[in-house]
Amino acid sequence: MNFERAKSIILIILVGTSIFLTWSIWTYEPEYDPFEQSSEFIKIKSDVQIVSDVIKPVSILFHGNGQHFQTSNPVEINEMEKEFSQWRFSGIKEVSVKRLQRKFDDFVHEDGSIEIKFSDDIPIALYKTVLNIRDKEVPEFSFDRILIKQKDISGKESAVYFVSYDQEKIYQGMVDSKKLRNFMDSFYRGSYDEHPEYTAETINSKRTLFVPENPVEINRFEYYIDDLDIGNLKNALFNNPKYVRQEPVSVGEEYTDGTRLMTVNKDNYLISYINPAQKSKGSSSDLLQKSIDFINDNAGWEDNNYRFAYMSENEQRVVFRLFVNGYPAFNESGMTEIEQIWGKEEIYSYERPYFSLASVLPSEGSVKTLPNGREVLNQLKSKENIDFKSVEDISVGYKLNKSLDSKLVTLVTLDPTWYYRVGDKWFIVPFEEGGDQSGLE
Secondary structure, three states, rough: OHHHHHHHHHHHHHHHHHHHHHHHHHHOOOOOOOOOOOOOHHHHHHOOOOOOHHOOOOOEEEEOEEEEEEEEEHHHHHHHHHHHOOOEEEEEEEEHHHHHOHHHHHHHHHEEEEEEEEEEEEEEEHOOOEEEEOOOOOOOOOEEEEEEEEEHHOEEEEEEEEOEEEEEEEEEEEEHHHHHHHHHHHHHHHHHHHHEEEEEEEEEEEEEEEOOOOOEEEEOEEEEEEOOOHHHHHHHOOOOHHOEEEEEEEEEEEEEEOOOOOEEEEOOEEEEOOOOHHHHOOOOOHHHHHHHHHHHHOOOOOOOOOEEEEOOOOEEEEEEEEEEEEEEEEOOOOOOOOEEEEEEEEEEEEEEOOOOEEEOOOOOEEEEOOOOOHHHHHHHHHHOOOOOHHHHHEEEEEEEEEEEOOOEEEEEEEEEEEEEOOOOOEEEEEEEEEOHHOEOO
């Protein structure tokens, strides 16, 4: 083999090697560990909520000397939670209403007591993750308020009561009396001077509601909003996102993998997800816990303003509501609710907003004066289409309205309004046109 032929062979080898290496680089695909549930990919640690973040008291009532005072101040509620979450509970058991030798309603709203009220019944099996319960076994029950009574504090340990108002069930747990005395000194004794006075109204033989004696001054807010990433939601809700098809519809977009369907309503910033295969409902004793976990694992809460509002084990349905400065927010299109309905094994239906309140805007005349509670009661009693005896709650809330500013940026306005509840539905108190409820100061 002569020299020239050897050079040609070497050159051919080098060119071939170069072509192979170039091709290898272009076609290289690194291997990743497969993940079965894409929600792990998008979970944001700061967005994960625990039980004490989501299940919060909505109000605190103070009863004394025939008067009643109430607060929904989130700062004070958090301070109370911090205190009672450190108590050590023991000997939790049911208390017979007959043994109390008084009417159930009188016991709940008794003079010299603090009444810590929640939105709906909460299973103790879940809320014991917030409390420090020493008992190895705890009875199964639910409650919607915690009572601390001044007159029952004596000896080394005293009773704290867990009450289900609708079921008329009372359970008690024993707590160090010194802790309870300190609690009453910190929160009860100054309640007369620090909180607005409320009046009691007997709705029916089993229910008493409390409304403010004086007009309520409350701020009106306006916010810019941030959008939640639709792609993250799609990846979280569908097991195999790469097989999901996207199609435009009149309200926005639809995503489907042939079985599940996710609709994006761009008019109202809402996501609606349904899995028809799970239509038949199952049963679950940990319904509320798995509902919290589901949101944690599927695009999160977006902000930390959602609170547990309602649960129906029969329907396997759980609702979380937007709260702002301690008050619930409402919107007729569902823009303030996260709702889940569970099927036999998985989620059947999931509806939620895909926006968060980003930055509040300063606005002139932002303080609104609402009518006092007596005027609210008179309005409800005067309406023929309202069964007053069926009213289960009355509350100040925010009506959320959507609009565009001069630059076509989406705004939401939170307008203070009186609401009343029948069952799980909230309605605006129907004041006459031109009434105080619609007036800004």
